[in-house]
Amino acid sequence: MAAVKSDIEIARAASKKPIQEIGAKLGIPSEHLLPYGHDKAKISAEFISSVQNNEDGKLILVTAINPTPAGEGKTTTTVGLGDGLNRIGKKAMVCLREPSLGPCFGVKGGAAGGGYAQIVPMEDINLHFTGDFHAITSAHNLLSAMIDNHIYWGNALEIDTRRVAWRRVMDMNDRALRQIVCSLGGVTNGFPREAGFDITVASEVMAILCLASDLKDLERRLGDIIIGYRRDKSAVYARDIKADGAMAVLLKDAMAPNLVQTLENNPAFVHGGPFANIAHGCNSVVATTTALKLADYVVTEAGFGADLGAEKFFDIKCRKAGLKPAAAVIVATIRAIKMNGGVKKDDLGAENVAAVKKGCANLGRHIENVKQFGVPAVVAINHFISDTDAEIEAVKAYVRSMGAEAIVCMHWAKGSEGTVELAERVVALAESGSAQFSPLYADEMPLFEKINTIVRRVYRGSEAIADKAVRDQLHQWEQAGYGNLPVCMAKTQYSFSTDPNLRGAPVDHVVPVREVRLAAGAGFIVAICGEIMTMPGLPKQPSSEKIFLNDAGYIEGLF
């Protein structure tokens, strides 16, 4: 048996087509493709405008059970399904998030799929790509610099320096920047105050870029950003310090979706990448809505498990962009189901049908939840070589008992050949017209009730609890006109509860809302339940120590 190739070896051996050929598959003339090298391109705003009257294709969401250290393969399945749909004769494309640069140098591998279900050029996609995240970093930090500059030159807006809400960002895992004191060193450097950095994907600018419908909407949302508060607690906006125009200028190119290809030369948009905890965790609205105008099937993914990712995809992205998903795929692996059934990572190699059966409770909960939104679901079992027939049959039987179907997928090893059955089932579901999408709660529902609705109906907790300060804050925002915003839950991705170790399908837990934040530009209220890290650190032996250019000039060690 031949040695298993690494992701980067497979990606490097890909026979890529010129990006103009990939664009042509979608009917994009080459003058509307702004190339970045020979294998990446941005789509011009003019072209996007020109296709607005096309009929929409069908939108397929790929989501997953709660993540475990065993890995689920959501991105890989998204890519594999896209290729599978093309293989059975559908005009299909995938829409993915852009990976963040910082985590590449920590422990995380790439985020461009794996095995024979990848998007390429994977090195570029995982590093600077087309510069979108750098543009977001620049726009974010321009606003930061203008705030401290405003204070320095007399603070006409009377911003309370203890209440500056806008931090700085860097696309790097750098725990030393989480909490700093800035403006030290005397008069010429300003007024010392506490400050800090988040990683770029946690920037509200990222969420804004991913929710904005066009450049005008982008600029309006940037102006709506709350940068801080006065002593009387009234808000000061980015518009007040006249930063919105220059920020939009910095983001002009970043707003254009990026076209790349799968290993099987099918088109993929890779655009935007907001955090899936303090933001909504989906690729950009512009990319998804444009893809729907160009393809009959658009496969996209949401961050984390379905409790967080799919809920936000439905309640924030679909609600705001008017999207109506036709079907959902819930990705699971036998290994991850076993971990949800109580097996430790080191014991995953051994067959354990009982644990599989127990762990299926987690999967079942996600199936029920997706159906609550009126979206029909199918389960994709992302196959590992260690899976046994008995384990697979246990999952299939369980899923049948839930009124759905589980299909084994082998895209990692076989590409589209391994997803034909899944693709056919997705088409059947989507064309059945059974989808009746609606969000979980109405815009008009009071904010805390929205949180409670998610806690009860999605997390199956008994209730959300919050102290008076949090509830008062929500009331204040309602009075200020923000009551109609959706809620963005920030909670551990590992459990339906706020305890990351509570796997499976817990019930009746209490969900404490520690803090709430208003993302007035992005247009949601963040409810923070538990510790949320917005600036990661590097591990003891960061992967950056092993990354280098080999003698042929190729990148080694990135994955």
Place this chain on the structure above:
Amino acid sequence: MAAVKSDIEIARAASKKPIQEIGAKLGIPSEHLLPYGHDKAKISAEFISSVQNNEDGKLILVTAINPTPAGEGKTTTTVGLGDGLNRIGKKAMVCLREPSLGPCFGVKGGAAGGGYAQIVPMEDINLHFTGDFHAITSAHNLLSAMIDNHIYWGNALEIDTRRVAWRRVMDMNDRALRQIVCSLGGVTNGFPREAGFDITVASEVMAILCLASDLKDLERRLGDIIIGYRRDKSAVYARDIKADGAMAVLLKDAMAPNLVQTLENNPAFVHGGPFANIAHGCNSVVATTTALKLADYVVTEAGFGADLGAEKFFDIKCRKAGLKPAAAVIVATIRAIKMNGGVKKDDLGAENVAAVKKGCANLGRHIENVKQFGVPAVVAINHFISDTDAEIEAVKAYVRSMGAEAIVCMHWAKGSEGTVELAERVVALAESGSAQFSPLYADEMPLFEKINTIVRRVYRGSEAIADKAVRDQLHQWEQAGYGNLPVCMAKTQYSFSTDPNLRGAPVDHVVPVREVRLAAGAGFIVAICGEIMTMPGLPKQPSSEKIFLNDAGYIEGLF
């Protein structure tokens, strides 16, 4: 008379050719051009390797008198001369530095030339361009994060946290970040220490990228960076924490020169942009040496006036890259000469031949200095509409008395038509074979003597002075094997002395060397004479307040 068009209006009206056509003028096949949009491209490393046996063209340096608030137009003249050389039938191209993003939002206009002597696309060049500076920022800050991470996880290398020499960078004018305390907030965030940010162009990584001959040399230099010192003052290198490989990976694309075009569709490389005070202030060696393989004439510029810019170009860049300039152009304006002659900015409109004659001393000094390096010089008078015939004649007569020639150039208003005479004179100088370039001092000269040589022979001061700590530091470096490095002077650009208000041609001043720094990766010793700002601030009304996208999607207010 028609209204004078702004730079951005002229640039926007340019009839640009596809970048493949521009590349073809240099014999670059389109598969070796990595396009960024339709009007920018990077040159592949393979192509650069393939032309190494070509004969070199002639290298022309454009430098200037000491800058004044009146403006000199060095970049504009570089572009105009390049176009002029093409106009008279020479195969010529220009090599410029990339502008920094941060200052665009302060007071500074663009840095892509002006009037009818510009490089395009000017908005892109002045903003994100091809992402080189973002890559440098990432590589720099990865090293920073790895240093604090190393300390966090036990500090096996025993770095003294008070002696971390490597700061962080951001391509933004943000005075609040000059001096900070980082790693606050408790155990999980590390060990609190003093730190700070410089602007990206001040990064040693920028200087390294601009001096490296190829990717291997780049990685070696990155490894040589001194990141800090132990309690016993021994140095710790970037190589010791294994950051060099990943940094090189981040800089892989940034090492490739960027091809754009002038308004007259002539090729231009725009690549690299180190500070002209704490670094050497020239575009990249890779761009210049590649250009020399592709064109018969390569026109390039150095930062600030000839005392700083040309001296470093000769003593650092040409010395290290083995370049032999064939001629130099010293740019002056009547207005700037008058300011050097004592006229205030508000009085520049009135004819003042006496002040012109007085101010010519500054110009004369630069002519003498350039000749000291064995490079023949011609003076370009960058014409303004307010210049009078008598003033121009006074400069011409003075320059003749110095054994050189001054030529009026009107490229700002007329493009290449306005530089034909200059181009012809440059060709005559270059083809005369009179150039006998040699650096000012030998590699073997002791470090402090190198500084003194520059002070005496270029600045015409009486001597450099420094306290014992500075001299001891230089001796230590000599003992550690760094004695053969050239010296990079960091001093005010406004005067031959260290007093920015001392215009003209002062003599016998003393030059105090306040501090010395070792840029072991870049390969020079920085001698800091006076206050040097490595992180600018924004003015009271930053230009970012007036920058926005208009209804047609064009950028307004950038220039």
